[in-house]
Amino acid sequence: MTAVPWGITNEEAFERARAVLPGGVNSPVRAFGSVGGSPRSIVSARGPYVTDIEGREYVDLVSAWGPAILGHAHPAVIAAVQEAAALGLGFGASTPGEADLAEVVRDRVGPIVEKLRLVSTGTEATMTAIRLARGATGRDLLVKFAGHYHGHSDGLLAESGSGVATLALPGSAGVPAAIAAQTIVVAYNDLEAISAVFAERGSEIAAVIVEAAAANMGVVPPEPGFNAALTQLAHDHGALLILDEVLTGFRVSPAGWWGLDPHSHGRPDLVTYGKVIGGGLPLAALGGRAEVMDLLAPLGPVYQAGTLSGNPVAVAAGLATLRAADASVYEHLDATAVTIQVALSEALTAEGVVHSVQHAGNLFSVAFRATPPRDYAEVKAQDVFRYPPFFHAMLDAGVSLPPSVFEAWFVSAAHDEVAVGKILDALPAAARAAASAG
Numbered sequence: 001m002t003a004v005p006w007g008i009t010n011e012e013a014f015e016r017a018r019a020v021l022p023g024g025v026n027s028p029v030r031a032f033g034s035v036g037g038s039p040r041s042i043v044s045a046r047g048p049y050v051t052d053i054e055g056r057e058y059v060d061l062v063s064a065w066g067p068a069i070l071g072h073a074h075p076a077v078i079a080a081v082q083e084a085a086a087l088g089l090g091f092g093a094s095t096p097g098e099a100d101l102a103e104v105v106r107d108r109v110g111p112i113v114e115k116l117r118l119v120s121t122g123t124e125a126t127m128t129a130i131r132l133a134r135g136a137t138g139r140d141l142l143v144k145f146a147g148h149y150h151g152h153s154d155g156l157l158a159e160s161g162s163g164v165a166t167l168a169l170p171g172s173a174g175v176p177a178a179i180a181a182q183t184i185v186v187a188y189n190d191l192e193a194i195s196a197v198f199a200e201r202g203s204e205i206a207a208v209i210v211e212a213a214a215a216n217m218g219v220v221p222p223e224p225g226f227n228a229a230l231t232q233l234a235h236d237h238g239a240l241l242i243l244d245e246v247l248t249g250f251r252v253s254p255a256g257w258w259g260l261d262p263h264s265h266g267r268p269d270l271v272t273y274g275k276v277i278g279g280g281l282p283l284a285a286l287g288g289r290a291e292v293m294d295l296l297a298p299l300g301p302v303y304q305a306g307t308l309s310g311n312p313v314a315v316a317a318g319l320a321t322l323r324a325a326d327a328s329v330y331e332h333l334d335a336t337a338v339t340i341q342v343a344l345s346e347a348l349t350a351e352g353v354v355h356s357v358q359h360a361g362n363l364f365s366v367a368f369r370a371t372p373p374r375d376y377a378e379v380k381a382q383d384v385f386r387y388p389p390f391f392h393a394m395l396d397a398g399v400s401l402p403p404s405v406f407e408a409w410f411v412s413a414a415h416d417e418v419a420v421g422k423i424l425d426a427l428p429a430a431a432r433a434a435a436s437a438g
């Protein structure tokens with residue numbers, strides 16, 4: 001019999017959670033809503049593996065939804081956190097580590113971040129960036145793209161991909177109509193559509209917010225030159241461009257998506273970061289031109305504050321992560337991502353499953369359609385029903401994938417030959433399960 005170290009099964013743990021937590025979870029996509037079954041209750045993680053409450057180990061391709069770029073519980077990060085925690089958990093005052101982190105970010109991304117403000121979540125970072133853009137321009141309207149997710153603040157949930165798409169929700173209840181009306185949603189990768197919006201309402205638009213490369217509807221990279229054209233269009237009309245690198249930042253290259261191809265981007269006014277920058281603890285940031293950033297309180301009239309902003313333990317985790325993520329880490333992530341993508345595609349092809357695998361740097365995902373989707377409408381036009389059996393076959397074989405087809409897969413520096421071998425071994429049976437679905 002399998003050892004059950006915590007004395008309960010995953011099912012029992014989920015039942016218990018459901019009695020006291022809405023849906024048994026603290027973030028919707030964890031609920032396995034689109035793949036069915038009980039979520040695994042995770043008790044520990046190390047390197048490329050997570051371990052559930054029944055003592056079962058899985059190769060992890062969720063990587064905490066991005067932060068665990070070095071693998072779980074990396075010794076340098078754990079040591080930095082322990083050292084910081086021993087000095088006190090937070091002081092509600094400035095610490096030297098905050099400026100260290102801002103300098104590390106500036107050194108990595110160069111001129112797009114002259115100044116940085118630390119917050120606790122990606123949602124706060126984008127929410128603040130939007131307020132800042134409105135404060136800077138004196139305008140109200142925001143343009144976002146269908147299928148792009150920028151956190152769960154009011155005004156950003158219209159057609160916001162992953163979690164909302166997984167639950168087949170049109171947006172969210174509880175968002176006042178007056179606030180929803182301030183957001184214009186445009187099809188991604190469609191310059192004509194956004195040009196038409198600017199032609200009609202350009203003088204009212206404060207900002208365009210765009211995922212640097214879309215990865216919350218599965219991975220859909222921008223067409224070459226799209227981000228640059230967008231930036232130009234915004235600037236031509238006196239609006240700001242907010243580049244959301246919460247997911248891609250410091251993951252797809254040392255300087256995020258921006259760093260992969262700096263010349264094709266144009267220069268964004270504000271950039272948001274999360275996930276990797278906090279090394280697994282609650283930390284996120286927004287940065288940009290000093291002239292815009294200095295509009296934030298206490299210097300300027302745009303208010304933003306946070307009891308936990310720049311928390312020293314979170315800053316220590318972020319700093320240790322960024323310092324350890326050297327060129328060899330990114331080479332490993334890229335190579336590992338390619339190996340898995342090739343094997344994934346071969347396994348599905350061998351079973352005759354219509355699919356496409358698409359990537360943005362080392363972030364990738366599968367779509368069950370013949371051509372890689374370019375926008376949210378195409379993402380939704382796929383054989384979604386093939387994913388649940390594929391997912392569960394992988395899980396049964398000891399590989400933990402994101403529990404939704406609308407999510408990216410995340411590799412880490414700790415995914416060594418043994419871990420990748422387990423993924424490759426699991427793929428043929430999972431492809432068979434996908435083939436026989438429906």
Ligand SMILES: Cc1ncc(COP(=O)(O)O)c(C=O)c1O
Pocket residue numbers: 120121122123124126149150151152211216244245246247274275284
């Ligand atoms: C691109 C992007 N922006 C913003 C967010 C929100 O970040 P958080 O979940 O830390 O609030 C996410 C989260 O997945 C994201 O992927």
